[in-house]
Amino acid sequence: MKGAWLRVREWTGEFWFLPAIMTVMALLLAWAGIQAEERYGIPERLTWVYSGGESGARSLLSAVASSAIGVAGTVFSITIAALSYAAGSMGPRLLDNFTRDRGNQTVLGTFIATFAFTLFSLRSVQGGEDNPFVPHYNITVAMLLALACVAALVYFLAHVTRGINMTAVVNLLRDDLRRTLEQATRDHTEADRPAAPPEPFWTSGEVLRSPDSGYLQLLDTQALTAAAQRDGVALRMLVRPGDYVFPNTPIAVGVPRLPDGVLPALALGPRRVAGQDLEFTVRQLAEVAARALSPGVNDPVTAIDVIDRFGDALCRLHGRRWTSGVVYRDHQLRLVYPVTTYGGLLDSMFHMIRQYGSASPAVILRLLDVLSVVADGEQDEGRQWELRRHAELTMEDARRDTKNSRDLEEVEARYRSLQERWSSGEGTSESPSPVEPRRITS
Structure with missing residues (x-):
């Protein structure tokens, strides 16, 4: 069910979808x-x-039609040329954001719908x-649509200008990361x-x-758990959202046998998508920073923003904390699936x-400053160890x-301050906690 919903969401988010709907509505309105007018005058x-x-x-109709499409x-x-640059x-991500932005789709739909109408x-x-026949109603509506096209053009230019801004792109990715983290973690007050x-x-x-x-792209854990419970087996998934699945490679293990309905609960696609794939969202932000730090761009301010x-x-x-990736039903093990860990998240970042x-x-x-700020509020020893590892x-x-x-002296001083905070008892022990094993990602 989730796989079908993912495909529907991807399909409805395409650049052509909303303009096509608006064009059909415009044709129906014209008819x-x-x-x-023919019936009532x-x-x-x-x-x-x-x-x-x-x-x-x-x-009038010829002028509106040619102007709108032109x-x-x-x-x-x-705009596409500027965005490509x-x-x-x-x-x-910038081009993907442009094509999936509902504002841009609405503007394109307004122009095309006006042309079709x-x-x-x-x-x-x-x-x-x-x-003789003159569609007076439609000509009046066409004049209103022409004014709507002018307003849409002004909005579009302002909207795209804001969208190309680096800070806007970074904030957009930050919002995606927040939503994905909210879905991937649970409150500490929940059961062990x-x-x-x-x-x-x-x-x-x-x-x-x-x-x-x-x-x-999607791992439907509810469907997998239901399938394993129905057949009375334990199921272990060997892949997680974001992994590239190669043909004829192991993706699941069932004990004592595999349940029916495993493959329909998985959604494969040609590219990674946000949602369950936490590291994909992180990597998009990290890629912005890496490009900003390349010699051809040389923009450390953007890297600092990231x-x-x-x-x-x-x-x-x-x-x-992260979900365990272990699901029991009626005190019986039904599903084990891999999850992102805190250490893997830091590595990706x-x-x-x-x-x-x-x-x-x-x-x-x-x-170093950000690692220090995060460590100040973090009480988990395993996470503190991971933060210290990245500082080192x-x-x-x-x-x-x-x-x-002189620059190196300032960096050393900042690092010593961080070390003193850990050694004074605000830090952690010398080994990571076994509660959250680290999954290192390249």
């Missing part, structure tokens, strides 16, 4: 206007309705003395998480191999930024790549 009290003749109607084609062509420094109305204009069985438990199980390939957004997301995790920004003292200092990795790269001795 209804012509039918209403124009009441005398409607003085605001267009009252010109056949020649003026043709000229302006739409020109403006959108120039801007996407070189922000990543492909006026063209349909134009074909009904008839001259001569035998059976069940433990998964040891590895030997699965050695005698039946293995399911993937018949197809692609990115795993680091701040990551700190915002990590601070929101205080008091929350900071590895690329640290590697590309190791020669930028401003980036290193801000990264950051410092090691800074010592190797920082050229200026």
